[in-house]
């Protein structure tokens with residue numbers, strides 16, 4: 131069992147290790163019925179496994195407190211959100227600096243054929259909220275974000291602003307994007323531009 | 335533009351989320367060393383280009399990133415079915 135721990139590395143072992151989110155130069159913005167904010171340095175783990183394997187399903191539930199969601203769905207508690215991103219792949223996001231503890235907990239509860247990968251440094255979370263958030267999304271991606279097709283709890287990986295994003299609807303007026311680190315600055319600027327008509331500006 | 339049903343997401347998505355990967359159901363020779371140059375060349379390079387029903391491999395690149403198959407009419411562009419890897423088409427040029 132111990133050999134599954136050789137891959138685990140605490141990427142932020144002490145407070146003096148400099149961690150910088152890809153959007154550290156941008157601060158949260160507020161417009162008319164529109165707020166834009168990075169959830170910086172959140173823990174992000176990709177979990178892979180087979181749902182036909184009962185020990186995998188139970189192990190994830192034990193470590194995270196969440197049941198593995200089915201197609202295009204997510205499960206969440208106060209700290210953690212587990213998103214379906216493929217039939218054998220889920221993205222778990224949670225508080226900053228919790229990656230090492232959660233990855234260790236997952237590996238303690240899983241065995242056999244599975245994978246846990248810390249992708250916290252490779253992508254970041256952007257929160258889009260307010261009554262006009264949906265209008266900004268409509269301008270940015272071809273996916274139908276209407277209530278009847280995109281209720282709260284749904285998760286969709288799709289093309290976004292000529293890049294890609296995993297879009298989650300957290301509530302009526304609450305959306306979250308998972309974007310690649312190297313595209314984060316571009317997507318942030320795209321969102322500010324798209325939010326201009328709702329009073330969003332970086333030069334307040 | 336195609337509006338494609340991904341058999342893994344179980345949802346229709348815009349074509350720009352997908353990439354076409356060519357002819358489907360091409361079996362790799364089990365023992366490449368035992369192939370003649372012609373057999374290996376046919377496996378690597380030669381593809382069918384039918385007018386009418388064609389089975390193609392596609393990938394849901396911006397979505398779930400799974401590969402799957404599409405039966406498509408190359409004459410009308412109609413997508414007749416999509417199905418998972420490992421499955422066989424229910425619509426063929428014989429049926």
Ligand SMILES: [Zn+2]
Pocket residue numbers: 340341342343344394397398399400
């Ligand atoms: Zn898909």
